[in-house]
Amino acid sequence: MRSAPRFRWAWWLLAYASLGLGLLGMFLPGLPTVPFILLSAFAAARGSERLHRRLLADPRFGPMIRDWQAGRTVARRAKWMATWTMLASALVLLLVAANGDGRRWWAFALPVGCMAVVATWLWLRPEPPPAGHDGG
Structure with missing residues (x-):
């Protein structure tokens, strides 16, 4: 899936920036990994065939990306x-917020609310069929 050559650099930049954020998300609580890796694969398909192939071949990210591309699962x-x-991230935020003076309750509530929305969306996604399932 190629885009117009004049926008290829923008897709390339988005792909690598998203990949970087996704990799940071593996180590930083509160920063998601999966959405950034999926965005990276989406952008790489339009801006960097090499990165797209590497993401699909990666043992950690490849199956997740293929499941998403095949059926949004x-x-x-x-x-x-x-x-x-x-x-775990919500617990860390709660512990940090508990040491405050209570005037910045939103600094806890906003990210936890976002995580609750993401978790709800995530659990509403279908799951891929079991391996070896022939669909019939």
């Missing part, structure tokens, strides 16, 4: 990993 294991990560 998310594996149950990925849902649980994301949910536990968001819960």
Whole structure:
């Protein structure tokens, strides 16, 4: 899926910036990994065939990207990993907020609310069929 050559650089830039944010999300609580990796794959398909092939071949990200591209599905294991990560992030935010003076309650409520919306959206996504399922 190629885009007009004049916009290829923008897709390339978006692909690598999203990949960088996704990789940071693996280590920083509150920063999601999966959406940024999926955005990176989407942009790479339009701006960098080489990066797109590497993402699809990656043992961590490839299956997730292929599931999403094939049917907008998310594996149950990925849902649980994301949910536990968001819960851990919410706990860290709660501990930090508990040490404050209470005037900045929104600094806890806003990110936790966003995580709740993301978790709800994530659990509403269908799951891919089991491996070896022939569909009939």
